[in-house]
Amino acid sequence: MKKLLKASLIILFISTVSSFVLSPIHSKENIADVESKMRLFSDIFVLVTENYVEEVDLDALMKGAYHGMLAELDAYSTFLEPEASELLKSDAEGEFGGLGIRITSEDKLITVVTPLPDTPAFRMGILPGDKIVKIEDESAVGLSLNEAVQKLRGPKGTEVTIGISREGEDDLIEFTITRDIIVPQKVFSDMLEGKIGYLRMVEFSDDAPSALEKELTNLKEEGAEGIILDLRNNPGGLLNSAVSTANFFLPKGSLIVYTEGRRLDQNRKYYGRKETWDPEIPLVILVNRGSASSSEIVAEALKDHKKGIILGETTFG
Numbered sequence: 001m002k003k004l005l006k007a008s009l010i011i012l013f014i015s016t017v018s019s020f021v022l023s024p025i026h027s028k029e030n031i032a033d034v035e036s037k038m039r040l041f042s043d044i045f046v047l048v049t050e051n052y053v054e055e056v057d058l059d060a061l062m063k064g065a066y067h068g069m070l071a072e073l074d075a076y077s078t079f080l081e082p083e084a085s086e087l088l089k090s091d092a093e094g095e096f097g098g099l100g101i102r103i104t105s106e107d108k109l110i111t112v113v114t115p116l117p118d119t120p121a122f123r124m125g126i127l128p129g130d131k132i133v134k135i136e137d138e139s140a141v142g143l144s145l146n147e148a149v150q151k152l153r154g155p156k157g158t159e160v161t162i163g164i165s166r167e168g169e170d171d172l173i174e175f176t177i178t179r180d181i182i183v184p185q186k187v188f189s190d191m192l193e194g195k196i197g198y199l200r201m202v203e204f205s206d207d208a209p210s211a212l213e214k215e216l217t218n219l220k221e222e223g224a225e226g227i228i229l230d231l232r233n234n235p236g237g238l239l240n241s242a243v244s245t246a247n248f249f250l251p252k253g254s255l256i257v258y259t260e261g262r263r264l265d266q267n268r269k270y271y272g273r274k275e276t277w278d279p280e281i282p283l284v285i286l287v288n289r290g291s292a293s294s295s296e297i298v299a300e301a302l303k304d305h306k307k308g309i310i311l312g313e314t315t316f317g
Contacts, residue, residue, distance in 0.1 A: 197226065198230065
């Protein structure tokens with residue numbers, strides 16, 4: 001099995017930039033070219049700050065340059081300032097105030113990957129694939145993920161109105177949603193008829209694998225003779241969480257996923273370290289268009305190693 005995880009670049013804001021560091025991969029010719037471009041950038045900056053018709057905000061000007069630089073890469077590379085970084089951290093740790101949706105950017109449109117179960121957005125009927133084109137009567141077209149998240153988040157109990165463009169609908173659909181503290185249940189299980197254990201993973205947060213292990217243990221003790229792993233509407237999350245999840249079902253030494261970069265130290269392979277589930281017990285993985293990122297990694301790893309059958313729809317990616 002060979003899989004390439006395209007790692008998105010996340011740059012955190014640093015208040016001052018005191019030096020420009022070149023990595024060893026640059027040749028002398030490349031260094032000269034980069035230095036030339038940096039001089040041009042500096043010349044443009046000076047011309048704008050000294051000659052623009054109005055006085056400019058230097059910080060805003062530089063941040064605009066950072067955003068523009070990363071926007072040239074892909075839809076997932078973004079520049080995060082401190083507040084946005086804290087929002088990202090709250091996502092990973094699994095508690096935040098908002099609507100309960102996971103979003104991405106597609107063709108300059110903020111797109112819903114999935115609503116999280118039992119959240120305000122889920123209860124209001126927001127669907128995977130919905131395009132958020134308006135937020136509070138302002139166009140959301142062209143917003144970065146960072147900008148969209150900051151507009152959608154807010155204190156518990158406050159409202160936000162969004163305009164949705166939905167496939168198959170001619171008119172814009174408006175939703176007024178009351179924000180709440182979002183603490184999604186990571187994993188839950190149930191024993192179905194025929195001793196079939198049902199496992200639902202909502203997202204791949206830092207503590208999801210430990211929750212999964214607990215539920216797997218409970219299903220074993222209850223005598224499960226088959227497992228359904230439900231990754232529908234699971235938008236993904238942390239890579240290490242996905243690796244740990246696949247690790248429960250794959251033999252030791254199985255390649256789960258690998259990452260590749262321009263430098264050797266960016267290349268890494270992730271292997272199975274143990275197998276806690278009986279390989280003779282059949283496994284079915286459920287996916288849909290709301291299954292993304294880490295969900296796809298887990299599903300493909302289990303499929304490639306012939307440890308499970310995938311059922312459902314084409315996934316998000």
